[in-house]
Amino acid sequence: MSGFIIEILQVMMLIGLAPMFSGWVKMLKCWSQGRSSASILQPYRDLAKLFSKDVILAENASWIFRFTPYLVFSTAVLAGGIIPMLSTDLPLSLTADVIVLVALFAIARFFTALAGMDIGTAFGGMGSSREMMIASLAEPAMLMAIFTVSLACGSTSLSRIVEVIYSPASIVKPSLVFAFIAFVLIALTETGRIPVDNPATHLELTMIHEAMILEYSGRHLALIEWAGMMKLFLFMAIGAALFAPWGIAYAGAPGSIPLAFGYLILKIGASGIVLVLIETGLAKMRLFRLTEFLGAAFLMATLGMLSFFILE
Amino acid sequence: MNLQTVAHINSFLAAFVLLTAFGMLVQKRIYSLIHLFAWQGLFLSISTAIVGYVAGRHHLYISSILTLSLKVILLPYILHVLIVRLKIRKEVETIINIPMTMLIGIALVIFSYHLTAPVRELSTLITRSTLAVALATVMIGLLMMITRRHAVTQIIGFLAMENGLFFAATSATYGMPLVVELGVALDILIAAFIFGIFFFHIHTTFDSLDVEQMARLKEGD
Numbered sequence: 001m002s003g004f005i006i007e008i009l010q011v012m013m014l015i016g017l018a019p020m021f022s023g024w025v026k027m028l029k030c031w032s033q034g035r036s037s038a039s040i041l042q043p044y045r046d047l048a049k050l051f052s053k054d055v056i057l058a059e060n061a062s063w064i065f066r067f068t069p070y071l072v073f074s075t076a077v078l079a080g081g082i083i084p085m086l087s088t089d090l091p092l093s094l095t096a097d098v099i100v101l102v103a104l105f106a107i108a109r110f111f112t113a114l115a116g117m118d119i120g121t122a123f124g125g126m127g128s129s130r131e132m133m134i135a136s137l138a139e140p141a142m143l144m145a146i147f148t149v150s151l152a153c154g155s156t157s158l159s160r161i162v163e164v165i166y167s168p169a170s171i172v173k174p175s176l177v178f179a180f181i182a183f184v185l186i187a188l189t190e191t192g193r194i195p196v197d198n199p200a201t202h203l204e205l206t207m208i209h210e211a212m213i214l215e216y217s218g219r220h221l222a223l224i225e226w227a228g229m230m231k232l233f234l235f236m237a238i239g240a241a242l243f244a245p246w247g248i249a250y251a252g253a254p255g256s257i258p259l260a261f262g263y264l265i266l267k268i269g270a271s272g273i274v275l276v277l278i279e280t281g282l283a284k285m286r287l288f289r290l291t292e293f294l295g296a297a298f299l300m301a302t303l304g305m306l307s308f309f310i311l312e
Numbered sequence: 313m314n315l316q317t318v319a320h321i322n323s324f325l326a327a328f329v330l331l332t333a334f335g336m337l338v339q340k341r342i343y344s345l346i347h348l349f350a351w352q353g354l355f356l357s358i359s360t361a362i363v364g365y366v367a368g369r370h371h372l373y374i375s376s377i378l379t380l381s382l383k384v385i386l387l388p389y390i391l392h393v394l395i396v397r398l399k400i401r402k403e404v405e406t407i408i409n410i411p412m413t414m415l416i417g418i419a420l421v422i423f424s425y426h427l428t429a430p431v432r433e434l435s436t437l438i439t440r441s442t443l444a445v446a447l448a449t450v451m452i453g454l455l456m457m458i459t460r461r462h463a464v465t466q467i468i469g470f471l472a473m474e475n476g477l478f479f480a481a482t483s484a485t486y487g488m489p490l491v492v493e494l495g496v497a498l499d500i501l502i503a504a505f506i507f508g509i510f511f512f513h514i515h516t517t518f519d520s521l522d523v524e525q526m527a528r529l530k531e532g533d
Contacts, residue, residue, distance in 0.1 A: 171320065174327035292338070295411035299334060302418050307330070310425055310444045311323035 002254050003091045007081050009257070010090070014080035014230055014237075019043035021236070021268060022229040028276040043229060050222035058119045058215060068115035069216065069223035075108040076230040085237045086260045088159040089251035097156040098146050101238075102139065105190065108227070109135055116212030123204065127211025130287065134196065134208065137294035138189045144301035145182040148175050149242055151308050158241065166245040174311055178304030180243045184278075185297035187235040192228075193275065195285040195293065199228075206284060233268065236275075240267040318366045319438045325359040326442035329479060330421070333452040336472055337417050338410050342395060342464060346388050349468055352475055353383030363439055363482050371490040372482065378497045379478070387471060390504050391464065398515050400464065407459050417452050424448040431484065439483040446483050449476030463514060463521040467507050474500060 023040040030037030057066070081092040082101050113131050116124035150156045152175050153164040164170060189196045197208040204211075213224050241248065247263025249256040285293060332352040339345045357379035364372025406413065424447035432440050453473030457466045474496075481488045488496075511521060518525040 174324050177324075178327070178331075292410050295414050296338070299338075299414045299418065303327075303330065303334065303421075306418070306421050306425065307323075307327045307445075310421075311326060311441050 003089045003251075006087045006249075006254065006257065007090055007092060010086050011077055011080045013086070013261070014233060015077065015226075018229040018233040019047060019226065021233045021272060024269065025232070025272045025275060028272060029279065032276055032280045047222050047226055050217075050225065051219050053218045055218035055220055060120065061215075062118055064111065065115050065118040065215075066220070068111045069220040069227075071111050072108045072227040073223040073230075075104045076227040076234065079104050079234050080230065082158060083234060083237050084159050084162045084241050084245075084248055085264055086257055087249040087251070087254070088162050089249070089254075090159055093157060093159040098150065098158050098161070099143070099156060101158070102142055102146065105231070106135070106139065108231075112209075112212050112224075115216075119215045121215060123207075123211045123214050127208055127214070130208045131212060134189060134290060134294070137291060138186055138297070141182060141294055141298040141301050142186045142190070144298060144305065145179045145186060148179040148182075148301055148304040148308060151305065152176055152179075152312070158238075162241050162245045162248055163250070165242065166248065173308070175304040175308035176243070178300050178307060180239075182297045182300035182304065183239060183242070185293065185300065187239060188278065189290075189294060189297070191232045191235050193232075194279045195282045196290060198284050236268050236271040237264070239271060240264065315366065315438055318362060319441075322359055322362055322439055322442060325355050325362070326445040326479075326483075328355045329359070329449060329475070330445045333449045333472060333476070334414070334417055336468065337413055337452055337456050337459075340406075340410075342400060342462075343392075345465065345468055346391050346395075349391075349471060350384050350388040352472065353379055353387075356475055356479055357384065359442075359479070360482050360487070363486060366438065367486045369486050371493075372487045374490060375478075375482075375487060375493045375497075378493065382497055382501060383471070383475065386501070387504055390508060391468070394508050394511055395464065398511060398521065400462075400521065407461060413455070413459055416455060420451040420455060421448040424451060435484070437483070437486065439486075442483040443480060446476050446480035449473075449479060452476075461522050461524055463511060463523055466523070467504075471500070471504075 020040060020043070023038070023043045026042070027037040027040055078092075079101055081090065082096045082104075084090060084093065109131065113128040116128035116131070118124070146156070149161060152173055153161040155161060155164070165176075188194075192199055192209040198206060199209070201207055202210055202214075209228070213221065216224055244267060247260050247267075249260040329352055332348050332355065335348045336345055336352070339348060357376045360372050360379060361376040364370065364376060408416075421444075425444045428444040428447055431443055435443075450473050453469045453471075453476055456469030456472060460466055460469065478496075481493075487493065514526070515521055
């Protein structure tokens, strides 16, 4: 029973804290570029503003266009129930493993791409086509990285992986190092950060994710923006859970949840700093160089898998 | 240091050697290529020193120091000077595109893993598992020589191959006799000088280090 309470707590935390994390990243980014920043709470105000506005729908918008924001939002929430952020004692984690997690992100992406094309504007279609091109390269790399970690831990369940890596007997392995590098590259891609996509731009030639959701307004846009923030938070949480699982509470120890929460805030905050360092240090890549970027991610993941067989 | 830790550190170093080999395979900029080569040499020399310490073969220290001075300092320096003198600024051109080269490289690693599997079964050394990595490094160096057009890059591929061979020798048999290793080191050094002279000649004759140019050897067309 306590598992379900933790589950709900975790999802509430994800929904509540994701905008703040997004604000934190924006704040750090402003500082690193020598600008004065908006408050860390600004994303909440943006969301509230969007929710209070009317939705303007194109005349030829179909049900897909109206349905997509809710689907994208709910897949992000569901993903928050699978990833062991606070505790490994998650009832949902037993039914859904890490491959399901990838599939959840894939469903959200598929529907966003469809919605981008639904209205029939040029930008939406362009964004969708770019997004699908990137997805076709990023997903094999993501699965490969996940398989590497699963092989090293002997399970595809995220909770089980965290338990194995967190156990005192575990040591740093070459395969996990490679998988981690691959994961960082993929996380940058999946969450649409520089060098793959620039979340802050509406410049026609470079936008990818923004191009797909250009036609959204009001609460639809708010849900999609919120889901985007949650996705960023989730990827940081997956990284923290898989490669730095210190402090996550075990099953049967609900007392250590507050401690786990503190650790999580620290880890996510630190990962925000790393993210900003990467983003300020790199320039956005040309679209056609992304094959090399994601090829490198795939290579890292595969090398991780090979070094598991060869060296361990 | 107990054996377990040493084997662990050594497998990390092997992984990094493999990583730098792949890095060189896909790297387009020639300066970064030389840096990667120097890193590979560094990992190699640390690995050799560690194996020497564990196995009690003290001549491995000498080969470790040789590797350090030759492959980490001297050869990259010579290549660097060559590039500055010849004013090579262009990005390196590849014959096959980079993702394809990566995939071939991965296939080569799998191939060498299968090839060395019987040796692994027979050997009792703690470094036996790195033999596959060593063979893969040799093959990736060879692949680099095949897929690149630029003479300097091909030479770096050749030197990377030699790194792989050296690594294979330490991981399969705890190193060759010292005389052999000294000879090889000297050979590499001499080869680097001869390559340098050749580069100058190719450059003055063809005005480029692209080896494709050498296909037309007839005069006056």
